[in-house]
Amino acid sequence: MPIKPSDPIALLSALIRCPSVTPDEAGALDLVQAVLEQHAFDVKRLPFQTDGQPRIDNLYATVGTDGPHLLFAGHTDVVPPGDENAWSSPPFDAVIRDGAMVGRGAVDMKGGIAAFLAAYARCVETNGPLPGRVSLLITGDEEGPALDGTLRVLQWLSEHNVHFDACLVGEPTNPNAVGDMIKIGRRGSHTGRLTVHGTQGHVAYPHLADNPIRALVPMLDALMNPPLDEGSERFQPSNLEITTIDVGNPATNVIPAEANAVFNVRFDDRWSAATLVAEIEKRLATAAANAARPGYAPIDWSVKWAPRVSEVFVTHDEKLVGTLAKAVETVTGRTPELSTSGGTSDARFIKDHCPVVEFGLVGQTMHKIDEQVPLADLERLTAIYERFIAGWFGLESDR
Numbered sequence: 001m002p003i004k005p006s007d008p009i010a011l012l013s014a015l016i017r018c019p020s021v022t023p024d025e026a027g028a029l030d031l032v033q034a035v036l037e038q039h040a041f042d043v044k045r046l047p048f049q050t051d052g053q054p055r056i057d058n059l060y061a062t063v064g065t066d067g068p069h070l071l072f073a074g075h076t077d078v079v080p081p082g083d084e085n086a087w088s089s090p091p092f093d094a095v096i097r098d099g100a101m102v103g104r105g106a107v108d109m110k111g112g113i114a115a116f117l118a119a120y121a122r123c124v125e126t127n128g129p130l131p132g133r134v135s136l137l138i139t140g141d142e143e144g145p146a147l148d149g150t151l152r153v154l155q156w157l158s159e160h161n162v163h164f165d166a167c168l169v170g171e172p173t174n175p176n177a178v179g180d181m182i183k184i185g186r187r188g189s190h191t192g193r194l195t196v197h198g199t200q201g202h203v204a205y206p207h208l209a210d211n212p213i214r215a216l217v218p219m220l221d222a223l224m225n226p227p228l229d230e231g232s233e234r235f236q237p238s239n240l241e242i243t244t245i246d247v248g249n250p251a252t253n254v255i256p257a258e259a260n261a262v263f264n265v266r267f268d269d270r271w272s273a274a275t276l277v278a279e280i281e282k283r284l285a286t287a288a289a290n291a292a293r294p295g296y297a298p299i300d301w302s303v304k305w306a307p308r309v310s311e312v313f314v315t316h317d318e319k320l321v322g323t324l325a326k327a328v329e330t331v332t333g334r335t336p337e338l339s340t341s342g343g344t345s346d347a348r349f350i351k352d353h354c355p356v357v358e359f360g361l362v363g364q365t366m367h368k369i370d371e372q373v374p375l376a377d378l379e380r381l382t383a384i385y386e387r388f389i390a391g392w393f394g395l396e397s398d399r
């Protein structure tokens with residue numbers, strides 16, 4: 001029996017039944033494709049593969065030819081269920097219990113996709129064809145390495161001269177209740193590996209060796225103190241965490257030859273990756289100079305930065321943020337917080353193409369045993385998305 005495209009519960013149930021653990025598509029994109037084709041979307045499948053990685057399937061669909069162009073982005077892949085016996089019902093059965101649907105991906109983020117598909121169907125039922133263009137970019141590689149997902153599809157779209165005016169990402173953003181929080185940006189993220197080289201030797205004859213840990217300790221202290229900043233209008237303070245210190249020395253009577261530490265920085269809009277790297281290398285150079293000892297060679301150190309940086313971003317698009325916030329307020333009676341908190345998502349790639357915001361379900365059970373969405377939340381999110389679509393295209397929707 002074909003699924004009624006305006007029913008988010010039926011859509012979500014069917015999506016959860018596809019066990020699409022990254023990198024398996026498992027029929028989830030086929031289902032999205034079938035629903036979109038009922039609405040006359042032009043659907044393309046865009047599989048990509050990086051050497052040594054599994055092949056990843058992606059979907060791009062579009063309807064309409066000119067006018068403002070709205071993109072909805074999300075992912076059908078899910079994290080593994082973990083211990084299936086610990087679930088109160090099988091993780092891919094979409095069982096409804098106590099008014100909630102239980103299943104892997106219920107909130108992260110098949111629920112968001114089901115709500116958007118249903119919202120689009122209702123919007124068109126009410127208003128007829130929209131005065132513009134709606135597209136969906138649904139990837140199968142968000143929970144994995146994210147090499148062959150959104151990033152590659154966006155490159156392909158740029159090469160084909162496809163441009164967007166605004167994007168809504170349907171990731172779960174609300175801490176407690178639908179309507180709590182819209183994400184309008186993210187802190188940046190960068191990782192470095194510090195190595196200090198010394199000279200190996202006997203602990204009883206330290207003048208014949210040069211212990212790299214002596215310099216590593218004050219250098220790490222210099223990274224943490226003073227704090228990088230006190231935050232900014234839209235962002236919490238930048239933070240540097242040392243995530244590991246490795247010497248790998250099994251002997252108690254040997255001075256090691258080398259010491260390493262890895263640190264990650266989450267940075268606010270007072271920094272770019274370039275200015276942050278400059279600040280950190282300056283601190284390390286100063287601390288290394290201060291740690292130098294008479295009669296020893298200068299401290300020999302280096303820092304290796306991760307090849308991929310996530311730059312900080314914040315969306316200032318008033319139409320996008322304002323229309324979404326108004327839709328949330330109308331449906332839930334709540335004024336959503338406009339937040340830049342949390343980890344990275346595919347919005348980090350989309351922000352290079354158009355203004356992007358994120359709004360979806362409540363994140364509390366994501367990635368957990370018994371991930372679940374209250375059916376009332378799913379209905380609420382669908383109503384919000386419907387109002388958002390209508391509002392963004394300038395349609396008066398009095399439903």
Ligand SMILES: [Zn+2]
Nearest residue numbers: 108109142171
């Ligand atoms: Zn997600």
